[in-house]
Amino acid sequence: MPGATGVEGVAKLSGGASQETWRFDIAHPAGRVGAILRRAPAGYGAAPGRATGLGNEATLMQLAYEAGVPSPRVLHVLGPEDDLGTGFIMQRIEGETIARKILRDAEFAEVRPRLARQLGGIAAGIHGIARSRLPDLRMMASSSEIAELGREYRSFGWPRPVFDLALRWLADHDPGPPEEVTLVHGDFRHGNLIIGADGVRAVLDWELAHLGDPTEDLGWICVNSWRFGEIDKPVGGFGSREELFAGYEAAGRTVDPDRVMFWEVMGTLRWGVMCCGMMQRFRQGPDHSMERAVIGRRASETEIDLLRLLAPRGT
């Protein structure tokens, strides 16, 4: 950053073996600039599994910013001369990411009813980014995703008949390839949205971004696990699917509600399988933590949500 005179207030926000997040301030004659560093130490640059890699994350964040999606500006992409591994520095945006605060605290009361619609517009912005500008991303298709979830579930060796019911339903209702393959954020939900009293200020965490059916993002944000008790407001506990769709369509895109339902079921099952996966990692170590263990007991939450979607009572 030209003219910067130093770095102050460095603090590690989170970090595992492969990726770290740091906050700090850039000292500058024109005033301090809040910044965030996301980096993978040298030797950990290769993206494990589904992760798209920090280089792609920086590119996508910058593309989102240029497309008018609320997003931090990327200030610097790490190079070999920085000797910090791979990663990037972005502008730090103030606001709240904790769902329970956003859904309960008075300072968000006024903006809450507007968020479902705003999120529709933001999703449309993400899906509208020209494919020719995108970096190299993995392609995800509904049919292979069903197969992968099924494989992962069976690898746990623990029968969950409701998961089999969901897998069967997904196979029977697979809508096939979308009309248009687009950029998919891949984790568009609470925790990855910085929200202030004025609305959504930033979309974060492009780690799971890929090419695929744009409807996936709309289904994922409707998964009941992200409603935090506000179960009659499907969109993150903020509002209705109709409001989400209205915001999406106002931005010039179309929605097929059946497709959204398909991806909501897929997302609910995926979160359930992820909960089971946490339990496996607890057992196999090295992260033998109590938090991971108890998340295994949250898979049943997705079972009741799958039944509410696929076999509602009183009908």
Place this chain on the structure above:
Amino acid sequence: MQDEPTPVELTKAVADFLRNDVAPLISGHQAFKLRVGINALDLVVRQLTLSEASDATEAARLAALLGSAGSLFDTNRELAEQIASGAFNLATPGLKEHLWQTTLDKLAVDQPNYASYKREAGREDGDA
């Protein structure tokens, strides 16, 4: 025969001590972890209290559905396979009721405060 106090009484006493005497002294991330731990102990108490009865009724439903008895693990695995193969579906008599009851019994132990559970457990018609 193992002696008293029972595992339920012991676990409950430990959970109450942590909740009432230790939690107020701790803050920050450790307080969060302590809360997770207390919740886990409460879960264990619920399981020890509730699962004998719910396991028995689940086994009876599975035997009726499958026409054969076995361990809960084996009969659940067989049911899962029957659903996966398409041999059983929501039109299969008793299947929907079984899945609902089994799931409600799991949530009663795992997460009785989960909003979906409270809504469904509170339904008066219970007409699965």
